[in-house]
Amino acid sequence: RSLSFSVKPSRPAPRPPSSNQRKNTGPLQLQPSIQEQRAEEGREDLAQSGSASPCSILLTRIGEVERDLEAYGKTRAELSVMLEEQQDELVRAEALENLDFCDSNIESLSMELQELREMTLLSSQTPSLETSSSATESPEQRMLEKRSKVIEELLQTERDYIRDLEMCVEKIMVPLQQAQMQNIDFEGLFGNIHMVISFSKQLLSTLEASDAIGMNSAATSSQLGGMSFRSGGAEQHSLNGRRVSLG
Incomplete structure (x- = not known):
């Protein structure tokens, strides 16, 4: 907190009058305040x-x-x-x-x-x-801070993945379909890309929700995060294909 105090430079104390001071000298004018x-x-x-x-x-x-x-x-x-x-x-x-x-x-x-x-x-x-x-910061608080950084990286990675997939559909897949090129195997080239995008968005939404709920408890957030990945893994396994690899 800020400290408030009075600061002033040193000033000399008044000196006593000399013994031979004139008798008609008036009294010292003291400072008013x-x-x-x-x-x-x-x-x-x-x-x-x-x-x-x-x-x-x-x-x-x-x-x-x-x-x-x-x-x-x-x-x-x-x-x-x-x-x-x-x-x-x-x-x-x-x-x-x-x-x-x-x-x-x-x-x-x-x-x-x-x-x-x-x-x-x-x-x-x-x-x-x-x-x-x-x-004296609690171990739970340190765990929450580490978890927050990891989750943020995961969330950003998932956002980037969804953005790249949607750009692939918009800039490559759709123009090729509109061109009605007969010799392109869209199923083999793009697979179930729309299902992958839908799944990724659902996973991202679940992760964001668990991150918001679990901010107050490291144990709760870990449980929610684990449930999100287990649920997502099961759903991903049920997709008839693999996630599109852009790397």
Whole structure:
């Protein structure tokens, strides 16, 4: 199944203001919505990811999130030290605002990291599950697949045989009869070709029916197929002649 997640490039954490910062410096303008920015950046990165596998994208994103968390952690520690040492109220207010910003992003990044790790685990398990499913394919299913290929070849052979016989009648036998050539032994040349065509069509119809019915069971299909050939063999034996050989 497809994995849906937010991907964004690493961005530096806000740095604490220097101790000699001007007192009239206004508070830091925080981004209005970290989630919206991350979603937008994620759409851009997904468009650029191309043929990269989901697992590799997840691992790349995990590395970015871990680096961001480390940067925010260091910045938060510096801001905490500044609050203990700084007496200027404006600087303290800005430091507190930056501290809240860090805490908010640390929380959201921690949640994202947990989700990414869970998705990575799921992504790594999916191929193994598919392999396991393929390995545990039942013998009956394999038999059905082999049988299907064999039956299809038999059906196609019978269709080709019927087509060739009918073409022989249409292009050779009928024109010769219409020409009323007296010195041609049609019985000896073509034998019971019409009966052979009729028998072949009946056999083909029976095989197609048994193939359709037996798709759900290898045992049933084998029984039906055997009955078709036994029945066809008996009927063919009853024909006063042999099947026309075109090869």
